[in-house]
Amino acid sequence: MKLIGVGDNVVDFYKDRGEIFPGGNALNVAVFSKRNGVERSSYMGIIGDDEAGDLVLNSLEAENIDISRIRRAYGPNWESVVTLNEEGDRVFVGSNKGGVQSQFKLNFTEDDLLFIATHDLMHTSVYSRIEKELPVLSERVPISFDFSSRRDEEYIRTVCPYLQYAFFSGSDLSKSECIDFMHYIGNLGTPFVGMTRGGDGALFLANGKVFEQSIHEANVIDTLGAGDSFIAMFLTQFHQYHNIREAMRLAAETAAKVCEYYGAFGYGLKKDESVML
Template structure:
């Protein structure tokens, strides 16, 4: 099995620990794919030429993910400042809005599109600024797209016709609101929809029925990356087997394991100097 993640990357800087961890939705999904048994995983993204960028690329490469098509550019890498509440839930208190990723966009050559077409699935997100590339990418590969908490109608219309899997963070939504969102996204052309709901578990719709999965209780150290873990393992298992119930169960088990460590997938590192972000 070969899967590819394209787009956002970041370092999550934990103020209380004075430590940075690699992450970002696309990066997290790529790493969890590899850790949970996908034979070949590639990542394409834009990274700054700074200490943070070095740490992101080195950490991904350490996970045996192909980073040969990562773009290194002059400027700051993406950074989010994170703190944890008493339950281990992460709270974002600042960011540099993606760093250089906010100024540049990914473009794909014909040879790169041919390379992408050799994979079973491409995962990207709302933070990756690939909306205008989706009609092209759809011609080469199935796409999963993480909207995070963006439920804007115009944005849904822009993205939904071109993707096979839509993923939403629905922790702030009631179950009725989640079901209404699922109905609307199906109407816009997306056949498969995942909604993660934090402690309420998750929902998945395949256009025929809605499946529900609760969380697996565990000792929580840090919830950062748990949702991305669930999504990564669900997608991997569902693409392989088409068994939604089993895929959700395995995703929930993996998410519980992620909650037991700091950072989405570890690789914490002290850095040379602190950069203040508003």
């Protein structure tokens, strides 16, 4: 299997540790998919030319990700600021407003489209700002899309008809509300719909049937990246082998392991105090 992540990347600045870690949904799924054993994993997106951009690029090279289609722009990479709340969970408290990704749009040449079409699956997200390109992209490759917690009707009705897989965060919804919502997404044309629910596990709708997966126990250090690792393992397994129960089980195991170290997939770097947000 060959997978490409297209769109968002970020560095997460952990204020309590004074470190930055590479991340971002589309980038994380590309990295985790490679770790999960896909034949080839690629990433296409825009990165800055600063220390944070260097960290993103170096981490992708270390993970053997195809970076031949990365665009590097003059300016800061997207950076989010993360801290601990009273319960010890990580929460986002600020950012540099997207860095170069807020200044430049990811445009696709015909060569880019041909390159994307050499993959079996493309994953992107609500943070990637390529919604208007989905009709063209969906003609070249099946698309997986992470909506995070965004569920407004106008947006999802615009995006869902072009997707093979849709993932949502449903931690604020009851189980019945999640199931009703998944059926709604399925009726918009997306055959496979997943909802992660934090400590309540995950639900998945496949061709009209609902499946449920509980969480796996872990020595939790940092939950950042766990949801992306769940998506990556699910896609890696289900898109190849079509065994939904096994895909969900392995996805839950992988997500639990990610909670046992800092950063989405590691590569922490001490940040220069002179450039701290």
